[in-house]
Every structure is written in structure tokens, then in C-alpha cells.
Amino acid sequence: MSVKNNAETDELYNSPFMRACRREPAPYTPVWLMRQAGRYMREYREVRDRVSFLELCKTPDLAAEVTVTAVERLGVDAAIIFADILLIIEPMGIQLEFEKGEGPVIHNPVRSALDVERLQEVESVESLDFVMEAIHRTRRALRPNIPLIGFGGAPFTLASYIIEGGGSRNYVHTKTLMYTDSGAWHSMMSLIARGLAKYLNAQVEAGAQAVQLFDSWVGCLSTDDYREYVLPHTRAVIESVKTGTPVIHFGTGTAALLELMSEAGGDVIGLDWRVDLGEAWQRLGDVAVMGNFDPVSLFANQDFISAQAKRILDRAGGRAGHIFNLGHGILPETPVDNVIALVEAVHEMSQR
């Protein structure tokens, strides 16, 4: 390894984001924003005028371009590779489509034990090489102090998409399978977890400094259900990630699940805006925390945004291990100037 490479590695290792993941003091509170490369940004929309969402995911140059552009434009402290939480279900034999304005649609949803048996074990993630290639190119294009985050959906969120065939309000099919055929359920969750383990480690291998598991829909579950049907599988994924790579474990609507999510694992636990950051961190104990800013607050004026950010920073109280973020992804109509103002406000107010 050349001297330059060592220096780069040190710069990444000591970046505010990576320090916060390890709960080491940082010169200011690092901030990045879920879905920071997205529809709200003109540069992104211009790329999307030429290609579909899935084409963008599958074209490494373009995926790298929108990933890096978002970082440069916003001045955030971490990049997250442009991809989709569901990509890993394709090599399981699930046909995934993104219909215009509709979000993901699955035409062969899994509903029975027989369907579960037909799922394919992910022997290799070669078919997702475009993600690894995008990570590789993004890493080369990013400044050497900006860590790159790889990610995937968490087992429950992936399972619920696979079973419902798309978004859901009540998760009737998912819970019915869970409640009536726990054997099939656990077998499906294990298969997903094994696929995820391969996928996340391949992203690390390709150049990601951290990985995030998105359990976006887990908030529909009771604590009992989470403990029995979800926790062991999420834990298996997190334990499989290469040692030394921080794992961010994120969900929304999880006010009752925080302790159990932390029990499942993760160096950093994602918080939505519903919980008080101070109380939530107290409950979680010795982990780093991320999130907590309501994405809808970005529709208000900049004084309000700054005051809301201050409230969160005050509750974190300068404690090591705080990563500023939204409680969920940026919404499509969000004014980009407000996003930039938020990033600046966080940097300014958290200087130490």
C-alpha cells in the first residue's frame, strides 16, 4: 500500500462520520440525509429524465454520479450508494419492477409454504455486480474524507415486500404467513438473511466503509412479534458483517422496539422523529444514534429548521456517537435550499 493510500485510509478512518460510528469524539456532528440523492434535487431529475429508476441503479457511472453529486451539492459528511433496498431479492427469484410513480411492484409474491420453497438461495451476488461497480467508482470519485455507506433492506422489510407484492397498509399477508406457518416464515427469513450477508459484505469488499440495514416497515409489529419472528434473523445479518465495518440499524415507527432492535445489533441505531432523542438514547445505552429530524420540517422556513436542529443537538448534548440525519428519507417536493441550510446549521451549531 502506498503512502498516499495509507493517508487516504487514515482520513476516512478519522472522518467525523466514522468516528461517530465508533462513538469517538468528532470536531462537529456529522450529518447526511437518507435519500439525499433523490427527486427533490434538479441534478437528479435531469439524470432521471434520461433513464428509469432501475436503469439508474444498474448503470454504475450514473449511480456513482448521482451519489457524488448529492454529497458535493449538500456538503454532507457521508455518501450512500445510489441503489434500492430491494435489489437483493432479484437473485432470490423475485421479479421486481418499478412502475411509474407507483413504487416497487412484485408480480410473483410469496404467499404460501410452497412459494417459500421456490425461493432461490443466493449462492452468489454476481448478478448484482453493478452495485459493487458503482461503489467502486463512487469511492474513487469521492473526496478521501467522505465515507461511503452500502445498504440493503432488513429481513423483515424485504420479506414483507416479497409477500405483499408491494407497499402495504396492514401487512395482512405477511402477518398471516408469520402467524400460521412459522416454519415457512423462519425458513424464508433465514434465506433472506444469508443473501443479505453476502450482499453487504460484497459492498464492503467493493469499497463501502459502513453498511445500513433499512427495516423501514418493522414498525407495524408488536414487541412480541419482533422478538420471535424478526430479531434472530436481523441479528444473523448484522453478526455476519465483516468486523470493523460499522452497521447502522434503521427503522421507523419503532418507539416500542428500540431496545429489541439494539439487542439484534448495530453500532448505530436509527431513530425516527417520533421519539425524543435524549430519552431514546438513554434507553439504548452504549450505541451510537442517528436520525430524529422530521423530513416534513424541511418544508417549513429556515429559522424553524434551524431551531428544530438545535433541539436535537441539545438533546444529544455533544455526546460522542451522534450522527445527524432525518428520521426517514427526504420527500420528493422538499426545497433543496432548505436541505442545504439544515446541513450548514448542523455543522455550525455543533462545532466543538
Place this chain on the structure above:
Amino acid sequence: MSVKNNAETDELYNSPFMRACRREPAPYTPVWLMRQAGRYMREYREVRDRVSFLELCKTPDLAAEVTVTAVERLGVDAAIIFADILLIIEPMGIQLEFEKGEGPVIHNPVRSALDVERLQEVESVESLDFVMEAIHRTRRALRPNIPLIGFGGAPFTLASYIIEGGGSRNYVHTKTLMYTDSGAWHSMMSLIARGLAKYLNAQVEAGAQAVQLFDSWVGCLSTDDYREYVLPHTRAVIESVKTGTPVIHFGTGTAALLELMSEAGGDVIGLDWRVDLGEAWQRLGDVAVMGNFDPVSLFANQDFISAQAKRILDRAGGRAGHIFNLGHGILPETPVDNVIALVEAVHEMSQR
């Protein structure tokens, strides 16, 4: 008042449901189910084949019929008048429609301070006399030991419907008004609260023994937002309800809000299925609690349903002030036999 009436009044007053509302011991845990008169029940669908949802609400004989039928069919311990949480917004000048399979749609949503100024003060709830008439007829038709619950949407849930114009995922318009024009927001919430006070008391006057406030969408808010923008208005409504009439204060996705909801008021606090009933009751202190059974569990088999019900009863531990219910309304495809089995299981397992 005749002797018969006194005896009836005593029977109502001492019914398991009313005793539980007052946190007095009851011979068994009373149970009723939100949306117990609904699409999942053949008898209800037969009525709905003849009239629209709104026509059903506005025809006292039919509203009474479906209300009473649900009680008789299920063997539950309380009736809830068939109506909609949104009816009270019509006399505020809001045009409410229920489109087939679409839920409520409002064609003149409130988006600005000017729109708020155009809202009408509810001087009288005479235009909702059909609800009071339905309550009157239902009370006469119900057995004398079955209390009747009146209800309305809580101020936040009504405001969010009025502003969004229907259901919503992110409540962008609602929160934007809240965050950018708090004067208009509070003025709207006060107007709604005053209307609700009149409406709920008219329902009590007409023969309801208890009232429920449905804050179905409040779970999208942070604790800070709830405290500042919602709590004073919900409290105003609850404080205005005639003394001696129990108020049930219900919401979903409220794991982080329970203490604040209780601070706003209510003799009984509704719990969704996400929280552990034992822990939640501990946090709430000296109030009665209701709910906690996941409506989707009703799609599983009856052994599972019974085991889930037992778990909730065990956590309540026979403590006075527990009303068994779902954590949200019954879903349209729910098998009616499972609903009946749940009611029987609760009665059987909670005999004291």
C-alpha cells in the same frame, strides 16, 4: 323516573364496561371491538348493498340496526354508535364525500390562514340530529346492561383530514401549516375542539354512556409537536365532556406519546398492538386502558387468537380498569367466526 328506569340505570352503571372505565373490579374483562359493525359481517354488507356509507350514517333506523346487530352477533360488552369520525366537520363548512372504496374525500381542503378563517363555528349540532336520533333508538333497542359509546375524531385527526383532503402518508400539508402559521393552526384546532365539545355532549344527552375520541393519525407526530400543537386542544375537548361520562382517548402509533396523551386526559387510554400492555400501563399510571390486540391476528387460527388474547390478559394481570379491544379497527376481510371466538376466549379466560 320509574322503578324500571332506575333498575336499568343501575344495570348500565354496574355493567362490566362501565365498571372498568371507572377502574372498579368487574366479574370478567369487558370486551368490544373497534369497527365491530363493519364490512367483515354479512348482516352489515346486506344493509350496505342497499345504501351508501353516508346514507347509512344518516338513517337512524339503519344505523341503530347495524349497531345492535353487531353487539348481538358478537356477544360484546359495549355498543358503539354507527357513525363516522368526520361527521362533525360538515357543520364547519367542509364538504365531505365517501367515494366507493376510497374512503373520505374533501373537495375544499383547508391550506392557508385564509381558508381557516372561512371555517364555520359550530353554533349548533342540529344538522347532526341523525346521530343523536340513532343513539336514542339504539339505546332503546339495546339490552339494559350494554353501554353505548358515542364518538368523534380528535382535533388533530380531524384537522389533518380537513387539511390533506383525505388520508395521507406524510402529512406534509398539515405539518407545513402547523410549522409555518401556528396562529392559524391553533385557531383551527380551537374551532374544531369547540365543535367537538358540543357534539360529544349532545351524544351523551341523547343516551350515550361513554364517549371516545379517535386520534387515529396522531402517531405521525413527535412528542414536541404533540405537546405544543395538539395537547391543549384535546384537553379542552375532554374537559368539556359532561362530568360522570367516561372518555376513551384512543390513538395508534402512539408508543412515544402515551404519557402526553394521558396528560391531555381521558379515563381510558387506547393502546395499539405495538406496545407491551404491561409496560404501557406502568407508564400511564392511574387510568384504565383499552386495546392492544393486533387486528391482523384475527386472520390466524383460533388457537393462535386465544393464545394472543391470553398474553394480553396475563399482562393486565386482572387489574381493575382493563377493557379488551383491538389496537385498531377490524379489517374488512376478517373472518367473523374468529371475531366471535376472540370475544368468547376473553370472557372465558378472564372469569373471576
